[in-house]
Amino acid sequence: VYIYLQRKLEGIANTKIxxxxxxxxxxxxxxYNFILFILLQEVRTYNVIKQLQEAxxxxxxxxxxxxxxxxxxxxxxxxxLLLFTEKMFFKNTAFxxxxxxxxxxxxxxxSDCPCVNIYSxxxxxxxxxxxxxxxxxxxxxxxxxxxxxxxxxxKNNIVIKKEKDIDICNKxxxxxxxxxxxxxxxxxx
Numbered sequence: 001v002y003i004y005l006q007r008k009l010e011g012i013a014n015t016k017i018x019x020x021x022x023x024x025x026x027x028x029x030x031x032y033n034f035i036l037f038i039l040l041q042e043v044r045t046y047n048v049i050k051q052l053q054e055a056x057x058x059x060x061x062x063x064x065x066x067x068x069x070x071x072x073x074x075x076x077x078x079x080x081l082l083l084f085t086e087k088m089f090f091k092n093t094a095f096x097x098x099x100x101x102x103x104x105x106x107x108x109x110x111s112d113c114p115c116v117n118i119y120s121x122x123x124x125x126x127x128x129x130x131x132x133x134x135x136x137x138x139x140x141x142x143x144x145x146x147x148x149x150x151x152x153x154x155k156n157n158i159v160i161k162k163e164k165d166i167d168i169c170n171k172x173x174x175x176x177x178x179x180x181x182x183x184x185x186x187x188x189x
Contacts, residue, residue: 034097036085038137038147041115043081046178049073094149100136101159106166107141109188111177114138121172136169141184144169 042048102108119132135147146153160166170188174181 031097032085035095035147036081038115038135038145039081039085041137042113042117042135043077043084045113047113047176049077094151095147096149096153096156098146098148098153098155099157100144100146100169101157102142102144102166103159103161104163104166106163106170107183107185107188108138108144108166109170109173109181109183110138111173111182112180113173113176113178116172116176118169118172121168121175136172138169138173 115135115137117132118134118136131149133148134150136144137147138144146158
């Protein structure tokens, strides 16, 4: 997400009115609003806001607006969130929701960063590319949503029976957390 945010900020930093703003469509579609909600859980986090505040393009764009850094970061986050949701919903029909059903003895955890990009736990030596996106969002200890455009997933419901698969999901969530991790079992923590 950060590389996408950075590219969008760089793209709009050279113009007073971002061209992409005209493409934003407000809709009552439940699917669109659910994508927006899940992505908000990703971009509202401390780490993303900090990255936005440190983005070089932010200072270029900020010269057009007289506003403090925190408020400007928040407004930037909202614009980027809408642009990204627009891209996922209207421009890339390959994105789909997959319901992950956990049938193991280990529960999903969640954290103060409840939505995570799975790629961020595997790729540490470089910035993520725009196509390296796969969001995991736990709904309960036994259910999670995966938002992906990967073609390897042929079903909309996947039953997870291997504890190592849940361990991978939980480690990604734990490693992405800023301060708090939530679980209904101390054994998972």
